[in-house]
Amino acid sequence: MEEFDFEAYKQMVKDHQDNDEPTSWCDSIYKDARGDYTKVFWADLESNPYLLQYLKKNITKDKKAIVIGCGVGDDAKSLSDAGYKVTAFDISPSAIDLCKKRYPHSKIDFLVADLFSYPKNWRENYDLVYECNTIQILAGKYRILAREKISSLLNKGGKAVISCRSRLLGKQENDIPKPLDKKEMNEFIHKDKLKELIFTDYYDNQEPAVWHFFAVYQK
Numbered sequence: 592m593e594e595f596d597f598e599a600y601k602q603m604v605k606d607h608q609d610n611d612e613p614t615s616w617c618d619s620i621y622k623d624a625r626g627d628y629t630k631v632f633w634a635d636l637e638s639n640p641y642l643l644q645y646l647k648k649n650i651t652k653d654k655k656a657i658v659i660g661c662g663v664g665d666d667a668k669s670l671s672d673a674g675y676k677v678t679a680f681d682i683s684p685s686a687i688d689l690c691k692k693r694y695p696h697s698k699i700d701f702l703v704a705d706l707f708s709y710p711k712n713w714r715e716n717y718d719l720v721y722e723c724n725t726i727q728i729l730a731g732k733y734r735i736l737a738r739e740k741i742s743s744l745l746n747k748g749g750k751a752v753i754s755c756r757s758r759l760l761g762k763q764e765n766d767i768p769k770p771l772d773k774k775e776m777n778e779f780i781h782k783d784k785l786k787e788l789i790f791t792d793y794y795d796n797q798e799p800a801v802w803h804f805f806a807v808y809q810k
């Protein structure tokens with residue numbers, strides 16, 4: 592199998608970001624998998640363990656969840672299994688094709704959409720909004736816009752569940768992906784006026800281990 596060239600990937604993303612094209616490269620990652628969801632380099636092929644733990648403790652029925660940048664669909668599947676009525680979207684048509692092929696009989700509504708221009712009727716419509724690793728692939732103003740759009744999907748009492756790579760303030764400024772710092776996370780509270788219910792950090796099981804944040808905010 593061809594080895595994934597991480598340096599070439601980072602340069603490709605940087606070139607797009609420098610041209611103010613924040614997301615036009617995303618579909619290529621899924622296209623390169625040639626119909627095999629196991630070949631998407633950033634897909635863990637399992638749900639985030641902190642999301643699973645959260646869902647175990649927060650049993651639900653008849654609630655609506657939306658998954659931002661759902662990738663190959665693992666987290667959407669876990670939310671659906673936990674009882675949510677799930678909409679899962681991605682800007683990449685190839686990602687959504689992989690999800691539909693992977694889960695042909697699922698009740699999840701997998702669809703192509705752009706977080707930055709989502710359908711109007713999604714606004715303030717969801718009990719749970721799940722974001723995992725999308726903000727971190729964006730740069731500059733698009734990170735802020737993404738956070739605002741994520742918060743805008745919440746209904747009153749709705750919860751934003753956020754999972755991402757993390758960094759110390761002022762560090763790793765040029766990384767791709769660029770992890771979130773605590774100040775960016777706190778904007779969910781200070782700018783979007785959400786209440787922090789859970790905030791935790793942890794190291795994953797990669798070699799070397801990567802530092803992450805997992806947080807839940809409520810409107």
Ligand SMILES: C[S@@+](CC[C@H](N)C(=O)[O-])C[C@H]1O[C@@H](n2cnc3c(N)ncnc32)[C@H](O)[C@@H]1O
Pocket residue numbers: 614617618633634635659660661662663680681682683686704705706707722723724725728
């Ligand atoms: C790093 S991947 C993470 C995928 C998945 N959430 C996971 O954790 O495996 C980021 C995802 O966000 C999607 N994405 C990026 N910008 C988006 C946007 N504006 N609207 C919808 N999806 C977007 C990408 O296509 C990609 O699937």
